[in-house]
Amino acid sequence: MASPAGRGRPVRAPSVRARDARWRGALAVLDEMRRGPGVTRAVVARRLGLSTGSATEITARLRDLALLAESPAAASGRGRPTTVLHPHPHGPVVIAVDLRQEDWRCAVAELDGTPRVAERGRHGSRDPDRVIGTIADAVGRVHARLGDRVRAVAVAVAATVRDGGVVQSATLGWDAVDLTALAPVPGLPLLVGNDATLAGAAEARYGAAAGAGTALHVTIEVGVGGTLVVDGLPVQGATGAGGEFGHLPLGDPALRCPCGALGCWDLAVDGRAIARHLGEPPPGDPRSYAQAALARAEHDAAVRSAVGRAAGGFGRGLAGLINAFDPGIVTLGGFAEPLRAAAEEEFAAALADGLMRFRRAEPPPVVAAALGGDGALHGAAATALDHVLTEEGLGAWAAEHAG
Numbered sequence: 552m553a554s555p556a557g558r559g560r561p562v563r564a565p566s567v568r569a570r571d572a573r574w575r576g577a578l579a580v581l582d583e584m585r586r587g588p589g590v591t592r593a594v595v596a597r598r599l600g601l602s603t604g605s606a607t608e609i610t611a612r613l614r615d616l617a618l619l620a621e622s623p624a625a626a627s628g629r630g631r632p633t634t635v636l637h638p639h640p641h642g643p644v645v646i647a648v649d650l651r652q653e654d655w656r657c658a659v660a661e662l663d664g665t666p667r668v669a670e671r672g673r674h675g676s677r678d679p680d681r682v683i684g685t686i687a688d689a690v691g692r693v694h695a696r697l698g699d700r701v702r703a704v705a706v707a708v709a710a711t712v713r714d715g716g717v718v719q720s721a722t723l724g725w726d727a728v729d730l731t732a733l734a735p736v737p738g739l740p741l742l743v744g745n746d747a748t749l750a751g752a753a754e755a756r757y758g759a760a761a762g763a764g765t766a767l768h769v770t771i772e773v774g775v776g777g778t779l780v781v782d783g784l785p786v787q788g789a790t791g792a793g794g795e796f797g798h799l800p801l802g803d804p805a806l807r808c809p810c811g812a813l814g815c816w817d818l819a820v821d822g823r824a825i826a827r828h829l830g831e832p833p834p835g836d837p838r839s840y841a842q843a844a845l846a847r848a849e850h851d852a853a854v855r856s857a858v859g860r861a862a863g864g865f866g867r868g869l870a871g872l873i874n875a876f877d878p879g880i881v882t883l884g885g886f887a888e889p890l891r892a893a894a895e896e897e898f899a900a901a902l903a904d905g906l907m908r909f910r911r912a913e914p915p916p917v918v919a920a921a922l923g924g925d926g927a928l929h930g931a932a933a934t935a936l937d938h939v940l941t942e943e944g945l946g947a948w949a950a951e952h953a954g
């Protein structure tokens with residue numbers, strides 16, 4: 552990925568990179584605005600150790616540059632009146648795209664980092680040119696509406712990403728696919744990341760793993776994905792293609808995975824595993840099939856047993872990842888949490904059996920991801936905003952909007 556997702560927690564991210572003192576305070580204030588909606592100027596001043604005068608001066612300058620807006624805050628106790636900081640209605644935005652197995656979403660995020668879905672659709676075809684063409688049209692329409700306010704596009708894709716491009720997707724049935732058509736105009740930064748990696752980075756930054764030094768995110772959609780995040784940075788390997796947990800040989804060594812390898816964990820945990828245990832044909836959409844299976848399991852012992860076997864396969868592999876990485880917390884995304892909840896006993900037993908003995912007394916907490924199905928979109932928006940909220944990014948915006 553050209554710009555790594557989650558370059559550290561927002562309070563420390565771009566501000567420390569500013570060489571120019573004029574931007575240092577501005578970036579720090581804008582980072583604070585990303586930490587949560589409704590933050591006030593007084594709170595930002597306190598967190599950053601700024602005097603009231605400095606905070607007022609910085610926010611006034613950012614207002615003049617259309618980088619933020621202020622509205623009166625509700626009076627609270629004896630404190631002096633302050634303002635709530637918002638993204639400016641004509642300020643910079645980024646486009647975040649989430650390209651999944653069956654569908655896609657195109658969202659816009661202002662400087663507070665919250666992605667708001669503008670367009671969505673289901674893939675009408677498996678052909679990469681047609682899928683990318685459809686999404687490029689949507690990105691183009693959003694860009695036409697917002698124009699130069701759009702400063703970057705980031706794409707979260709259900710695929711292995713290497714050096715900023717898709718090299719393979721067992722999920723989508725693609726080999727290398729060119730995504731450059733998703734940049735609506737030449738020169739606009741286009742950042743591409745694996746969806747589970749971006750979701751994990753967002754979870755460590757804004758979600759259930761916020762504040763953890765070493766967090767493991769594991770998600771099941773079609774197969775297993777995820778990432779290890781250390782101090783806010785996803786561990787992505789030499790070329791960005793790391794984190795393919797689903798292709799660890801934790802499954803049946805006799806089964807060939809669509810990725811090309813034998814015995815992948817992918818095939819032991821998702822809808823394909825449940826169907827195989829039931830003697831049913833491989834589902835076209837393993838995610839929907841798995842969800843339907845959870846509903847069927849309530850009334851059907853055979854389905855219940857198949858779901859339990861998949862949950863056990865998941866717990867066993869997760870124990871291996873915990874043994875290998877020693878995370879402080881594990882967040883579960885996608886179908887992983889409903890699978891665990893549907894077969895808690897099988898999951899917990901397999902997890903405990905797979906953990907090294909010394910870990911069993913105090914295993915890391917395994918919790919549901921807080922951002923739910925929007926994790927990848929949040930991560931894509933954060934990656935794009937990291938690109939914009941730099942000295943260079945703000946300098947370019949200021950040059951266009953001064954006076």
Ligand SMILES: [Zn+2]
Pocket residue numbers: 721797798808809810811812815817
């Ligand atoms: Zn595989």
